[in-house]
Amino acid sequence: xxxxxxxxxxxxxxxxxxxxxxxxxxxxxxxxxxxxxxxxxxxxxxxxxxxxxxxxxxxxxxxxxxxxxxxxxxxxxxxxxxxxxxxxxxxxxxxxxxxxxxxxxxxxxxxxxxxxxxxxxxxxxxxxxxxxxxxxxxxxxxxxxxxxxxxxxxxxxxxxxxxxxxxxxxxxxxxxxxxxxxxxxxxxxxxxxxxxxxxxxxxxxxxxxxxxxx
Numbered sequence: 001x002x003x004x005x006x007x008x009x010x011x012x013x014x015x016x017x018x019x020x021x022x023x024x025x026x027x028x029x030x031x032x033x034x035x036x037x038x039x040x041x042x043x044x045x046x047x048x049x050x051x052x053x054x055x056x057x058x059x060x061x062x063x064x065x066x067x068x069x070x071x072x073x074x075x076x077x078x079x080x081x082x083x084x085x086x087x088x089x090x091x092x093x094x095x096x097x098x099x100x101x102x103x104x105x106x107x108x109x110x111x112x113x114x115x116x117x118x119x120x121x122x123x124x125x126x127x128x129x130x131x132x133x134x135x136x137x138x139x140x141x142x143x144x145x146x147x148x149x150x151x152x153x154x155x156x157x158x159x160x161x162x163x164x165x166x167x168x169x170x171x172x173x174x175x176x177x178x179x180x181x182x183x184x185x186x187x188x189x190x191x192x193x194x195x196x197x198x199x200x201x202x203x204x205x206x207x208x209x210x211x212x213x214x
Contacts, residue, residue: 003099003101003107003108004026004028004039004040004108007026007040007099007108007110008026008040010110011024011025011026011040011041011042011110012024012042014042014112015042015043018114020043020045021043021046021114021115021116021118022042022043022046022112022113022114022115023041023042023043023044023045023046023047023092023111023112023113023114023115024041024042024043024110024111024112024113025038025040025041025042025044025047025049025110025111025113026038026039026040026041026108026109026110026111027039027055027059027108027109027111028107028108029062029106029107029108029109030107034055035054035055036052036053036054037054037055037059037109038050038051038052038053038054038055039051046086046090046092046113046115047086047090047092047113048086048088055109056084056111059096059109059111062076062098062106062109076098076106077098078095078096078097078098079094079095079096080095080096081093081094081095082094082095084113089117090115090117091115091116091117091120092113092114092115092116093113093114093116094111094112094113094114095111095112096109096110096111096112097109097110097111098110146188146189147188149188150185150188150191150194150195153180153183153185154180154185154194154195154198156179156183157175157176157177157179157180157183158176160175160176160179161175161176165198165199165200168199173199173201173209174209174212176199177195177199177206177209177210178209178210178212180195181210186210192206192207
């Protein structure tokens with residue numbers, strides 16, 4: 001089975017896998033007519049090209065490099081994931097592979113050009129939809145019951161202070177407990193006992209910390 005036959009089979013499989021927005025094209029660099037280098041193409045409607053059409057600027061640069069005296073073919077490396085734009089405004093994500101003969105000389109260029117225009121529209125729509133009005137606000141956890149809610153509020157109070165309870169001084173604990181009070185934590189039944197135990201203080205001290213700024 002010849003190299004071109006194998007490449008055609010791979011091109012067909014890739015086009016089937018990724019659908020009509022995926023163009024797969026094979027250029028023959030050894031053709032006697034480099035201005036008509038395309039020898040195989042799938043989903044040519046993406047770039048409005050067909051068999052016998054000429055190379056893109058990127059492929060033409062390869063042909064020019066390939067025919068230039070003193071050029072080193074081994075300098076050419078596959079190029080994956082770059083962007084191109086068609087004359088009618090489509091945005092393509094492209095990958096180009098250079099296929100060599102057994103003697104190391106370049107023979108074919110295998111290109112994959114995926115039209116991501118519709119995906120960029122979806123991306124912009126999703127970005128607009130999921131971006132909060134306040135971009136500095138972090139997502140808060142949805143709790144299942146008030147006990148979980150209290151635990152979560154306590155964790156937030158510790159995060160606000162920025163140090164573990166064992167390292168907190170009085171001012172730190174006042175800050176944490178004031179946060180809990182402002183967050184409505186003490187509206188939860190028996191929350192005072194749990195918070196006092198967590199911060200290693202008495203309930204009397206807890207209430208004095210709540211009233212410290214009143």
